[in-house]
Amino acid sequence: MPLLSSAARCIGSAVLLLGPATPAAGAPAVPAAPAAVAVPVLGHTGRWLTDDQGRVITLHGVNLVYKKPPYFPAAGGFGAQDARFLADNGFNAVRLGFAWNAVEPQPGTYDDAYIDQILQTQQLLAQYGIHSLVDSHQDAFNESVGASWSGFPAWAVYPDGLPVEPNPGFPEVYFTSPAQKQTWTNFWHDHPAPDGVGLQEHYAAMWAHVAQRFADQPYVLGYDLINEPWPGWDWPTCFPDGCPAFEGEVLAPFEAKAMNAIRTVDRRHLLFYEPSLTNDFGTPDWMPNPTRDPNAVLGFHDYCLGETDTCLTNGLARAGADGTAGVLTEFGATTDATRLTRLTGRYDEAMASWMFWSYAQNQTPGHVQQPPTGPNLMDPAIVRPYPRAVAGTPRQWAYDPEAGTFTLRYSTRSAGSGRPVAAGARTEVYLPAAAYPGGYRVQVQGARVVSAPGARILELVAAPGQAAVQVNVTRP
Structure with a gap:
């Protein structure tokens, strides 16, 4: 994993330049949960899916x-x-x-x-x-x-x-x-x-x-x-x-x-x-x-x-x-990448969770049906940055695939209750390698980055007393 080329980490803001992460051969990108650890059951708070920490969970998924x-x-x-x-x-x-x-x-x-x-x-x-x-x-x-x-x-x-x-x-x-x-x-x-x-x-x-x-x-x-x-x-x-x-x-x-x-x-x-x-x-x-x-x-x-x-x-x-x-x-259910990019951008605007239906599940040459993985998945229209867990309440996120910019704003108050999130609760932002092949630069206000340099999951912890967090990710 490349070393951090430049960093300024502080309580109120941070600017990071992160290189690409390379997982060990054969290792899963997301490790399996240990058998002895209970995995939280997702619920909802009003319009938001939430976990046991009260974090807002966003889903990007596929049909199988x-x-x-x-x-x-x-x-x-x-x-x-x-x-x-x-x-x-x-x-x-x-x-x-x-x-x-x-x-x-x-x-x-x-x-x-x-x-x-x-x-x-x-x-x-x-x-x-x-x-x-x-x-x-x-x-x-x-x-x-x-x-x-x-x-x-x-x-x-x-x-x-x-x-x-x-x-x-x-x-x-x-x-x-x-x-x-x-x-x-x-x-x-x-x-x-x-x-x-x-x-x-x-x-x-x-x-x-x-x-x-x-x-x-x-x-x-x-x-x-x-x-x-x-x-x-x-x-x-x-x-x-x-x-x-x-x-x-x-x-x-x-x-x-x-x-x-x-x-x-x-x-x-x-x-x-x-x-x-x-x-x-x-x-x-x-x-x-x-x-x-x-x-x-x-x-x-x-x-x-x-x-x-x-x-x-x-x-x-x-x-x-x-x-x-x-x-x-x-x-x-389409291979029109332009349409899929427009749709997923609109879903971002609505801060919506979604599950994609791969066209290949209906028909591919030589086989009537294939899993929605590998070349059957419309990349990069479907594989895109998003906040999969927010320690607070999302206010807005957006991704520009041409410019490679991703922005996220969220309140540090819990969805529903309006109380401050628990100290140390982590916001997780997925940043795909396809979108940031040369790494990414992060500007943060109101939080600090706690993930490893180049991590595909950018992790943030809100600074004490901060009411809101602003995150901007760009290509270096």
């Missing part, structure tokens, strides 16, 4: 959902090298998908060996300090009604004899296929499964069975109740003004069943409730916190088109109305 049999990431080649890559590039979260179809192949019968595969990937990610959002994933229910894969089981499909055609493929099949719409409508009406038990009761019980396996694991972020639920025949009522009746009277009670079931086995971790899929395209979000659980947050997606992106503002506004955090759990 393997949509082909046998429906788990290791089968697609995801392993330690990929987990290390994510940690090396500053990612601290993964939305880790599973298929209800694989968990419960027959009504009331669970495949624990499959759940173990998902658990093993979660444990691998935990070794690198990466939080997993365990996600029940689907896209258009099941292949028998036009989906590209079977996230939900065939035994839960009830199209009542209606045809799949016209089926132009995913996602258009949502809008066109009578069988698709009827299957979702029967699901919302809690159609009995072959054993006579309602489909929604099966779904809730499935979630309890899954959650109990993750309840005591370190680095579990929480549980994403359902990916992109579709209103069925009611979808036209959601355009252009959203669907308050569906989300409030149908979707929220359904997600409440899953939330209540999970809480019988895990009362600690965050519950991520989702609005209708129509919100992905920019309609207003009416989805309430289904059970008013104080440890629930809104997960929403951004696939808005055009320059006016209402997905982000709608999601954060809806979360704010319920006094909870909003996390952007899916966006991207």
Whole structure:
């Protein structure tokens, strides 16, 4: 590691020139948590995700959902090298998908060996300090009604004899296929499964069975109740003004069943409730916190088109109305680096946590699906500086990839309580090597730098009596 070429460290301000850091060969960039040390469970304080120190936590993550049999990431080649890559590039979260179809192949019968595969990937990610959002994933229910894969089981499909055609493929099949719409409508009406038990009761019980396996694991972020639920025949009522009746009277009670079931086995971790899929395209979000659980947050997606992106503002506004955090759990699905840079810059402006959907997870030449790591990750649009932990309350951060400048301002008062942060609490800023190949220069007011020269994680401790901290990072 290069020596500090020049430094002026003092209580009120600091100017540092730091060289690049080179980790030891084969060593993870983020060390595994020792087995004997309890890893804090993340919660939220109003709009902010927070840790046990009261620090505001920001997530930069990726989705990891393997949509082909046998429906788990290791089968697609995801392993330690990929987990290390994510940690090396500053990612601290993964939305880790599973298929209800694989968990419960027959009504009331669970495949624990499959759940173990998902658990093993979660444990691998935990070794690198990466939080997993365990996600029940689907896209258009099941292949028998036009989906590209079977996230939900065939035994839960009830199209009542209606045809799949016209089926132009995913996602258009949502809008066109009578069988698709009827299957979702029967699901919302809690159609009995072959054993006579309602489909929604099966779904809730499935979630309890899954959650109990993750309840005591370190680095579990929480549980994403359902990916992109579709209103069925009611979808036209959601355009252009959203669907308050569906989300409030149908979707929220359904997600409440899953939330209540999970809480019988895990009362600690965050519950991520989702609005209708129509919100992905920019309609207003009416989805309430289904059970008013104080440890629930809104997960929403951004696939808005055009320059006016209402997905982000709608999601954060809806979360704010319920006094909870909003996390952007899916966006991207494109190789347009210019668009991705614009989006991530906008998310910085909103001080939002996000999880990227890699285009390569859908399709790559010669392979239908690849993990969102290595060349499949859009660098540098996605790999960018950010404050992953703030000992206080963030006020603003921004990154200019052309100039290589990163700025951060934050109050030294804790989010929510407004009390001063604990003495010695550390703010952590991730600074990628790709953005600062020749090192970086740091100017700090109101804090001192306590990290090693050239560290990829810049660590700061506020000076006594300072109400605010200003950080500026530039290329030398």
